[in-house]
Amino acid sequence: VSWHERRALTGSSDDTMRLWDLDAGESLRVFRGHTHDVLCISVDWPTLRALSGSGDDSLRLWDLAKAEPVLELGGHERDVLCVDVDWAGGRAISGSNDETVRLWDITSGRLLQTLRGHEDHVSGVAATWPAQRAVTCSNDGSLRLWDLETGEALLELRGHSFHVLCVAYHYAQPSE
Template sequence: MDGSTEGITCVEFDPAGFRVLAASYDKSAILWRLDDSVPKVTLTGHSRKVTAARFSSVLHQVATGSADRTVRLWDLHRAADVASFCSDLVCSENCIISGHYDCKIRVWDTASSCVQELPAQGRVTSLDLSSDHCQLLSCCRDDCLQLIDLRRWSHNRM
């Protein structure tokens, strides 16, 4: 398969087994159909090598992680970045939640639309979702943890 000008760091088949997604040292992620050696989509926007690329549980979305310390969420229908400067994300069956350096936590529906924007106490560095998907824990650069009850969208600073 053609398309990368440097080494590939990560590869994955899509759930249906018809496409391959790769992360590359050339600061991009590349998507191929198995029946075509020419890339279908090249996702660019990271400033350093892309170290991870995975298909999301949401149809037509992929997430990429980079040595530039960002995680990006991409809509393959638009082949555009839908959540720039994302530091972390968590996925559930119904949505993707992303933490950002602009002090916001964003909730995305399955159509890649931001349905809720929650304020964070600082630049979000990491997120974790409880096993029952009812609580979100965020860590911010101001050395605080924030517990969010997703059932009520309430905020409890820890």
């Protein structure tokens, strides 16, 4: 939600996204392009861009002002469940039912890396871009810390007794 503009962007199992005016209580625009459920969205409100992930195994970069996709990112083999975006750096990271985490260049659409290690759906992802780190969680009950430069899993943690569905990540520079 953009609180300044009082807008929200939603994804639906009707294969669309909708931009809402929260003051007027109405839908402003419908976004069509995915061919299956829209499962995750990240929005850059200042530049009116969004990146969505879908059950059609793709991500789409959208121009919200024109209500049209400008780029499709294909490479996942199953539903894209989660996404985090470095809007200033032009990168995104996504997790999927295909058990992979993928790092993308969203200016060109190029797949930069595929990170493997989870043994079930990757259900959540959170990145700290300046530190080149991301944390993912999975239905395999684990979370993993990744080095985004090397693609290496730096740490695996287990403790939940069932699926881990979402994650938030905070990275603080060590004191010098």
